[in-house]
Amino acid sequence: MTKVVKDVICPFCGTLCDDVEITVSDDNKKIISVRNACAIGAEKFNHTSLPGRVTRPRMRQPDGTFKEVSYDEAVDWTAKTLVNARKTLMYGWASTSCQAMSVGHEIAEKIGGIVDNCATVCHGSSLIAIQDVGVPSCTLGEVKNRADRVIFWGCNPAHAHPRHMSRYSIFPRGFFTVKGHKGRKIYCVDCRYTDTARCADEFIQVQQGYDYELLNAFRTAARGEVLPDTVGGVPKEKIYEIVEELKGGRFGVIFFGMGLTHTMGRNHNIDIAIALTRDMNDFTKFNIMAMRGHWNVTGSGQVLAWQYGFPYAVDLSRRTKARYQTGETTSVDLLIRNEVDACFNIATDPGAHFPIDSVVSMSKKPTVTIDPHINMSTEISDLHIPVAMVGVEVGGCAYRMDNVPIETRKVVDPPDGMLTDVELLTKINERVDELMGAK
């Protein structure tokens, strides 16, 4: 008999959908079907049952092939690499649980590593801006129940957060938003006509790279000042019209994404988006929220922030105090300047998502990658340690994009003998203790 596990948390994006239903086989080993998840979430759950999964650590040989080794050998090699290195980059953390992070940070403190998460190539600019000017934000529940003016600026939830629009931002009916989509006015600002723009009432096509100018124009219009004829390709009449509509709303929210953080200006784009939000609060209630990508990248920021005071790129190599300086302790910069002598990747794939110069630099150093699946990072690493998938084969705490902690669930058993992130990191931590005690 199969059984259905209800209210499963989807471990893909920062929306952390909590209504997924999964049918599993009676021996608790195989996922039969997935309901309520988006295409990406369903693929993630189904992937656990695909044949060809690596179940034991693999060490790269001189000829480039991989040889299977035991978990004990892998733990020993990893611990020795960490202890011998003067400065290790410990990157990733965005797809694992907060419990695993806390064990990882303990190791980093001992060996003087640099802990960085995926925000470094994602919403890092947003975090810099939030440190500079603060953030007037809310929870997704408030958006669902109250928001009647929703702006998607430089983000494309139709592709990156597929159920965000149906669960929170466009379609759902809430306590004060009983008409659902009809009661909301949706704006999409982007340089291309995305699938999110198709769902919006108003599409504002900004010239690529002119977001700062357009945000500034919105602020100017909100204060009733004069604008040039067009700003970033948008006519001034449209800007005045939209600003008046926004002022007339009861509760507004700006969701922003990589269109602001990856373009020229970076943190300054977010600075001014937050400043616009603050300005709009003179007229109505307005909020702003980052569309966080990885499902627990927010959690990594939270754990690092309450342990060390900084949300990413935390340098613990001085042992007695934590340092943070973007451009200096951020992963891509460290790698292109060759300032680390070992790499430890966990729960992410810098091999696929870092610019190639930093990947090449990583491939020249002793590198360990801890990941359930084969990816670009495992293939350039000296050691690949597979682990159970958090949120599918083991539970753990995660933070949603609005900083709400949610406990993820175990759905099926991991393959026999496979360690979880917490178990593996605890073993590495113990071995590091032994090696450092012997020094």
Place this chain on the structure above:
Amino acid sequence: MTKKITLNMITCRSIFQGVGMEAGKTSQKYFNACSIIEMHPEDMKKLGIWKNTNVRVSSSVGSIVVKAVEPRELLVPGLCHIPMGPWANRIVPAYTFSTGEPCFKGFDVEIEPAINEPILSAIDVVKDACGLPIK
């Protein structure tokens, strides 16, 4: 003489890239979703190519062969898009302007037809750059 055009490049997520990534980075789905460049039909005409032709895309840091396709989400002429992944990152400049954030969107690329040049697999794209043996 081979034609060349210069376009403004952005790299973004697409749902097909997301599904391909979760199906496995070595899967055909991932290859199909990410080893492409979306270009406006007018730009293809300027370059003198049909859709679904291989092109070589070069930036200040490197070059890569991908397949030119018509955009699913409409682009303006002059703008092009490669979904995030190892192919896109072969040409993304790593300089971060002291923010930690590389230039994933808004950099110039030169595009030329490369009809007979093969597209490397995801792993080979990275291994080739790192000087590791390719099977």
